[in-house]
Amino acid sequence: MKALKIALTGALALGISGVATADQYEDAIKYRQAAFTLVKGNFGPMAGMVKGEIPFDSAAFAEHATNVAAAAAMADDGFIDGSDMGDTKAKDAVWENRAEFDKLMGEFQQLTQELAAVAKGGNMDEIKPKFAAVGKTCKGCHDDFKSK
Ligand code: HEC
Known part of the structure; x- marks a missing residue:
């Protein structure tokens, strides 16, 4: 019943009553994938500005950075126990090596929050190293915990 308890105490449990169902695991998978879709949707234009491919708009950059931090804060809520099977690219390693994940x-x-804070200052010289640090975390986790 541990999985059920965790699921029911998580943000996903809002509005869901009764036992953990296959639907609930599917919802959890969709939830975390949606969070990562939001991460990517905001990170893309930020990368463009950092590389100078699109003009730097400090207000837009700061808004994207705030959105990335918010989506990052939500992403982990979707990795509930029991949601390791189904339409997911999360590797079993997430649950087998949970401490590392x-x-x-x-x-x-933490780093996405720091980036959001730095972005408010609008100084590209300060933004660049923080952006690179966040960028490293994507691959650092995907290599071990997400299948291609
Ligand atoms: C701590 C681990 C971790 C970090 C950090 C992380 N990801 Fe992921 N990401 C995952 C896992 C696991 C999945 C697979 C989710 C699934 O399919 O259930 C995923 C899936 C995705 C997806 C696919 C979403 C979909 O619709 O299937 C995108 C896009 C993505 N991540 C982008 C990023 C970007 C960009 C960053 C960095 C800014 C990032 N991720 C950082 C673990 C991570």
């Missing part, structure tokens, strides 16, 4: 997730959330 949680550590990387924690660093990701």
Whole structure:
């Protein structure tokens, strides 16, 4: 019943009553994938500005950075126990090596928050190293915890 308890105490449980169902696991998978879709959707234009491919708009950049931090904060709620099967690219390693996954997730959330804070200053020289640090966390986690 541990999985059920975790599921029911998580953000996903809002509005869901009764036992954990296959639907609930599917919802969890969709939830975390949606969070990562939001991460990517905001990170893309930021990368363009950092590389100078699109003009730097500090207000837009700061808004994207805030959105990335918010989506990063939500992403981990979707990795509930029992949601390792189905239409997911999450590797079994997420649940088998949970401590390492949680550590990387924690660093990701911390760095995205720091990037959001730095972005408010609008100084590209300060933004660049922080952006690169966040960018490293994507591959650092995907290599071990996400299948291609
Ligand atoms: C702590 C681990 C971790 C970090 C950090 C991380 N990801 Fe992921 N990401 C995953 C896992 C696991 C999945 C697979 C989710 C699934 O399919 O259930 C995923 C899936 C995705 C997806 C696919 C979503 C979909 O619709 O299937 C995208 C896009 C993505 N991540 C982008 C990023 C970007 C960009 C970053 C960095 C800015 C990042 N991720 C950082 C673990 C991570």
